[in-house]
Amino acid sequence: MESNAVVWFRKGLRIHDNPALDYACRGSSHIFPVFVLDPRYLHPDPSAFSLGSARAGLNRIRFLLDCLLDLDSSLRNLGSRLLVLRGHPEPASVICRILKDWNIRKVCYEFDTEPYGQARDRQVTDFARQLGIEVFSPVSHTLFDPAENGGRPPLTYQSFVALAGKPPDPLAKTYSELPPVGNVGKVELLNIPTIEELGYRDIEQEEFSPFGGGESEALRRLNEVLKDKEWVANFEKPKGDPSAFWKPATTVLSPYLKFGCLSSRYFYHCLHSVYLTVGKHTSPPVSLVGQLLWREFFYTVAFGTPNFDQMRGNKICKQIPWKDDDKLLVAWREGRTGYPWIDAIMIQLKKWGWMHHLARHSVACFLTRGDLYHRIYSPISFGRKYDPDGKYIRHFLPVLKDMPNEYIYEPWTAPLSIQKKANCIIGKDYPRPVVVHDRASKECRKKMGEAYAKVGSAEEEDDTAASESTTMQKRKRRT
DNA sequence: AGGGCGTTGCTAAA
DNA sequence: TTTAGCAACGCCCT
Missing domain, CATH: 3.40.50.620 (HUPs)
Structure with missing residues (x-):
């Protein structure tokens, strides 16, 4: 039959x-x-x-x-x-x-x-x-069913973790053989296309992502990570170095989880086993399990929130009258802001398709300048704290490779003689800063403050302009 | 109803 | 190396 x-x-x-x-x-x-x-x-x-x-x-x-x-x-x-x-x-x-x-x-x-x-x-x-x-x-893409809680997910990470509990175990099944493929009749079967066959030709790019896709590579990476039990047990996200790139400070398993090359439940299960053998380990939000729960948290909130990927019509997103400046936006997107730390990160994203989480915070903060609590990442000193010699910048922005350490984060301050010696004239070979950080950040902070005040008083008239937690706002900037 | 506190900042001063 | 001040939203727990 x-x-x-x-x-x-x-x-x-x-x-x-x-x-x-x-x-x-x-x-x-x-x-x-x-x-x-x-x-x-x-x-x-x-x-x-x-x-x-x-x-x-x-x-x-x-x-x-x-x-x-x-x-x-x-x-x-x-x-x-x-x-x-x-x-x-x-x-x-x-x-x-x-x-x-x-x-x-x-x-x-x-x-x-x-x-x-x-x-x-x-x-x-x-x-x-x-x-x-x-x-x-x-x-099976996520640890839990995102439809739980009646589609009304908790809006802070801590309350989410408090409700989370233990996810279902991964299937233990392995296969030696699958049932045969049936007759496909007249349906045309294609080969897996190449990038060129899809129509992407003449791509001018001298460096490509070192992270190849696929389940085999995902499991290889996972096993590499799990070998170092102490590292797994002591992982603390905020302590990672965003400028590390040959040997990233995190697992770089996120793209594999995204396509399901790696099962989040299997990953969770493996981490739990390490925790059991090692004993002492870090906890959410900073631990590796904590990172999986962050992923889960955002999937859950996104599922329960119409228009989560937009500001308009998103009831948990603060409505901010952002300044539309296409020139500045393009400079940011293309890595031409004139701030080497910011540009190097955007070029890493462009070439590798990946950046460290704190690097993402840096560029997201630079784009919006917006963050209450007065936590604004400096486009100069934040990177310098991790990588004073600018190795990361020199790799992703080769035009700056001969700029002395002293000026690598602020090349526009280098005397012209130094710029000439480094073969990099600011304004010609590498852009001048598109904005003056101190001024722009103060101005933006003021405007956001006004927007917040306004929204607060207009809340009754417009229910789409409701409130939002800072956590959610950060998430919006990721998209 | 009201107070606590939130994934990971910066600068200046001690 | 550690700490205060920055200036102050809103979810969530009590």
């Missing part, structure tokens, strides 16, 4: 701890492991503000393609393979078509919390249910 199942990969690009894959295999004569190429995610969009598609930058697209190659290879080792399908006009309708064409009895895909994924999945769910096809959509 034939019984066919589809396992539809989107995130969750892994074999380990994959409940959708596990369920698809149960009692099925054939499974169809499918990935649909989403043009919105992959194809170049000239109107996007950086090189990439409408929904992802080039680094992320590259990472995703790595993930797919690795997943296909792992599936082949188990006697299966990845079926890559064209996503025109969009992925959901392609899935609906194959559910019929392949005579599918059940379709399995990981629950996706994000609005784009929710809308996409609703189409498939509705269609499948109409045809009497079983839909299995487990929560």
Whole structure:
């Protein structure tokens, strides 16, 4: 008796701890492991503000393609393979078509919390249910079900941690073989495309990300991290060095978690085991488990908050009348602010697709200048405190590589003779500062103060202009 | 209703 | 190396 199942990969690009894959295999004569190429995610969009598609930058697209190659290879080792399908006009309708064409009895895909994924999945769910096809959509991207608490998540990290408890254990199952792939009929199967085949040609970039995608690489990185039990147990995020780049101060597992190359529950489980053997260890918010809970916290709040990725229509976001200055915004985005610490970070993001968390705080703070509590990161002294010789700046901004240590964080203060000797004239080879930090930061602080005062008094007239915690505001700046 | 405190700052002064 | 002052929002617990 034939019984066919589809396992539809989107995130969750892994074999380990994959409940959708596990369920698809149960009692099925054939499974169809499918990935649909989403043009919105992959194809170049000239109107996007950086090189990439409408929904992802080039680094992320590259990472995703790595993930797919690795997943296909792992599936082949188990006697299966990845079926890559064209996503025109969009992925959901392609899935609906194959559910019929392949005579599918059940379709399995990981629950996706994000609005784009929710809308996409609703189409498939509705269609499948109409045809009497079983839909299995487990929560496995996050530790917990983000729909808990009736969609009214706690708004501070501490209260979230207090409610959190222990997440479900990861699946312990390993495979020696998967059910064979069924007959795909007339459906066209594609190869996993290259970046060039997607239409990204002539990319002028001399350095690419050292972080390759895929489950194999994720597990290799994880095991590397877990080897040093003392490091795992004593990890304290604020003590990390944001200027460390050859050997980053954190695990750099975040992109692997993002695509589900690494299961967050498996990671949690591994960390817990280390804690048990070592005894004394750090705790949330600064510990490694604390970092996983931060991820969880923001997924949960985002799921329970309409328009979480925007200011307008987001009821937990303070409504600030931001100054629109396209020139300044572009200077920030392209790493041309004239502040080497800021620019080096933005160039690292552009080239590597990754930056340290404190580096992100630096550039986010620089963009907004906004933070109450009077905690404003200095674009000069914050970096210097970690890396007085400017090794990080010299690497990502080679134009400054011969600038003396004394001036590396403030090159505009170097005498012209020194600039000439360093082969870097400020205003010609490297930009002058786009703003004077002290002045701009004071001005912005004042304006934000006014905006806060105004919002407070207007609250009754406009319920979208409600209140917000500083924590949430920081999160908004990450996007 | 009211007070405590919030993931990780900076500068100046002791 | 440590500490005070900065100037003050709003969630959350009591």
